[in-house]
Amino acid sequence: MKRALVRYSPLLLLALAWEAATRLGFVSTLALPPLSDVLRAWGGLLAGGDLWINGAASLYRAGAGLALSIVVGGALGVAMAWWRPVNVLLGPLVEMFYPMPKSALIPVTALWLGFGDGSKILLIFLGCMLPVTLGAFNGARSSDQALVWSARSMGASRLRTLWDVVVPSALPELLNGIRTALALSFVLLVSSELIAARTGLGYLIGFLGEGGVYDAMFAVVLTVALLGFVADRVYQRLMRRVLQWRE
Amino acid sequence: MNDQARAASGPAGALGWGLAPWLSVLALALAWEGVARSGMVTPFMLPPLSVVLERIGADAAAGELLRNLGLTLYRALAGFLIAAGAGIVLGVAIARNRVLRWFFDPIISVGFPMPKIAFLPIVILWLGLYDVSKISMIVFDAIFPVVTATVAGTMAVEKELLWSARNLGAGERELLWEIVLPAALPQILTGLQVALPIALIVGIVTEMRMGGAGLGAAMMTASRFADSPGVFAGIVEIALAGYCLVKGMAALRRRLLLWHQEALAPTTA
Numbered sequence: 001m002k003r004a005l006v007r008y009s010p011l012l013l014l015a016l017a018w019e020a021a022t023r024l025g026f027v028s029t030l031a032l033p034p035l036s037d038v039l040r041a042w043g044g045l046l047a048g049g050d051l052w053i054n055g056a057a058s059l060y061r062a063g064a065g066l067a068l069s070i071v072v073g074g075a076l077g078v079a080m081a082w083w084r085p086v087n088v089l090l091g092p093l094v095e096m097f098y099p100m101p102k103s104a105l106i107p108v109t110a111l112w113l114g115f116g117d118g119s120k121i122l123l124i125f126l127g128c129m130l131p132v133t134l135g136a137f138n139g140a141r142s143s144d145q146a147l148v149w150s151a152r153s154m155g156a157s158r159l160r161t162l163w164d165v166v167v168p169s170a171l172p173e174l175l176n177g178i179r180t181a182l183a184l185s186f187v188l189l190v191s192s193e194l195i196a197a198r199t200g201l202g203y204l205i206g207f208l209g210e211g212g213v214y215d216a217m218f219a220v221v222l223t224v225a226l227l228g229f230v231a232d233r234v235y236q237r238l239m240r241r242v243l244q245w246r247e
Numbered sequence: 248m249n250d251q252a253r254a255a256s257g258p259a260g261a262l263g264w265g266l267a268p269w270l271s272v273l274a275l276a277l278a279w280e281g282v283a284r285s286g287m288v289t290p291f292m293l294p295p296l297s298v299v300l301e302r303i304g305a306d307a308a309a310g311e312l313l314r315n316l317g318l319t320l321y322r323a324l325a326g327f328l329i330a331a332g333a334g335i336v337l338g339v340a341i342a343r344n345r346v347l348r349w350f351f352d353p354i355i356s357v358g359f360p361m362p363k364i365a366f367l368p369i370v371i372l373w374l375g376l377y378d379v380s381k382i383s384m385i386v387f388d389a390i391f392p393v394v395t396a397t398v399a400g401t402m403a404v405e406k407e408l409l410w411s412a413r414n415l416g417a418g419e420r421e422l423l424w425e426i427v428l429p430a431a432l433p434q435i436l437t438g439l440q441v442a443l444p445i446a447l448i449v450g451i452v453t454e455m456r457m458g459g460a461g462l463g464a465a466m467m468t469a470s471r472f473a474d475s476p477g478v479f480a481g482i483v484e485i486a487l488a489g490y491c492l493v494k495g496m497a498a499l500r501r502r503l504l505l506w507h508q509e510a511l512a513p514t515t516a
Contacts, residue, residue: 092268099493101447104485107470186362191452209368225361232360
């Protein structure tokens with residue numbers, strides 16, 4: 001606890017500097033509302049339910065899109081590493097689409113599925129799939145050939161070997177790919193909600209900003225930033241737990 | 248992945264595997280055209296590839312393509328270069344100075360996983376809608392991977408290297424340029440390779456949100472007018488630009504690291 005306090009003290013300093021700079025009039029409160037006002041606005045958003053409703057919409061979209069991308073992307077990556085024809089067929093496409101700036105898909109998904117949940121889920125699914133695929137592919141490809149051979153020679157079927165040998169050894173890289181996808185899912189979620197949505201935290205930020213309610217806007221921005229940070233920390237802890245057997 | 252196959256199957260096989268990537272790209276193009284023309288989907292949902300290519304040709308002939316592409320690349324690359332320069336300087340400084348490390352370490356470890364794009368409306372509030380705010384947003388987003396990679400790379404430089412250089416009479420300045428930066432270069436380049444696509448993604452989002460021409464803004468305009476060939480033309484253009492930038496960066500890495508042992512290792516790229 002004390003160590004964490006010392007470690008994160010620069011953030012506290014920044015918060016104090018923020019409050020002081022605005023209270024003492026160094027910066028206009030129109031450009032930067034005092035931190036205390038932002039916290040009060042945050043309480044108001046919580047009590048009024050705005051944060052809950054829009055937050056639930058956002059988390060649902062990110063969660064559904066990410067879950068789809070993990071299942072499909074992971075299966076695709078393992079399949080590419082395990083069956084050569086799949087790799088020959090899909091490898092070039094993965095390589096071609098991987099560097100594509102995923103935000104380019106925002107208008108297309110909106111064109112296909114409108115402004116609601118569907119377009120965000122599709123966007124996050126498509127955008128997050130390739131990092132997972134690449135992680136699973138690299139992990140599965142590097143699985144120890146000797147382990148595969150011994151499993152096979154002890155009579156494990158091809159599918160059994162795949163599930164019991166290849167997938168576990170692909171896990172570290174797969175989990176790293178999912179971590180990239182997790183960060184990307186937040187970016188795509190907020191971007192698409194800022195650009196084309198009628199609910200969600202990103203929409204709320206844009207709406208409050210256009211209405212000039214800056215203390216509330218800062219409150220939602222900080223909420224989103226905090227959510228992204230907490231999600232990454234929780235995921236890292238989970239990842240360590242899952243990979244414990246390797247030690 | 249293709250190298251081993253090539254070595255194993257001789258010249259004839261090498262030609263076959265060399266062509267294979269193009270075949271699946273061609274198959275995808277044909278499938279797009281076929282599905283769009285079959286009547287399974289409306290041309291609004293998926294205009295045929297030929298129509299989209301025609302549209303790109305028309306945009307190119309009218310000079311629109313060059314203008315929008317130029318603006319997007321200018322913003323993304325300006326932001327990327329500022330983030331690269333500032334990120335490397337900051338990273339080296341953090342790695343070498345304990346006070347800076349104490350101050351920036353929590354900021355970076357909290358800031359890196361945050362979806363910084365959420366700050367876009369704040370950046371608009373402070374800096375307006377034009378290039379300055381777009382480029383600032385890109386710098387803000389792209390600097391984190393550069394700083395973390397530079398810190399990690401600089402801290403990992405072998406102590407023996409530094410000691411022997413000092414012993415041979417190298418000054419601090421020489422130490423930095425001749426030992427630390429070259430030794431950290433592979434990791435710094437990895438950070439830059441992460442930052443470049445981020446710069447492009449963020450650049451396009453800022454254009455979509457704020458307008459002001461560029462490929463992202465052009466796509467948004469097309470989308471508002473329900474002009475789906477325009478939207479798909481934008482996707483193809485942006486995808487091509489991203490592909491060229493990322494491949495160019497990988498080529499630059501190979502060129503800069505010719506002396507490094509990673510150049511000898513087999514690669515898949």
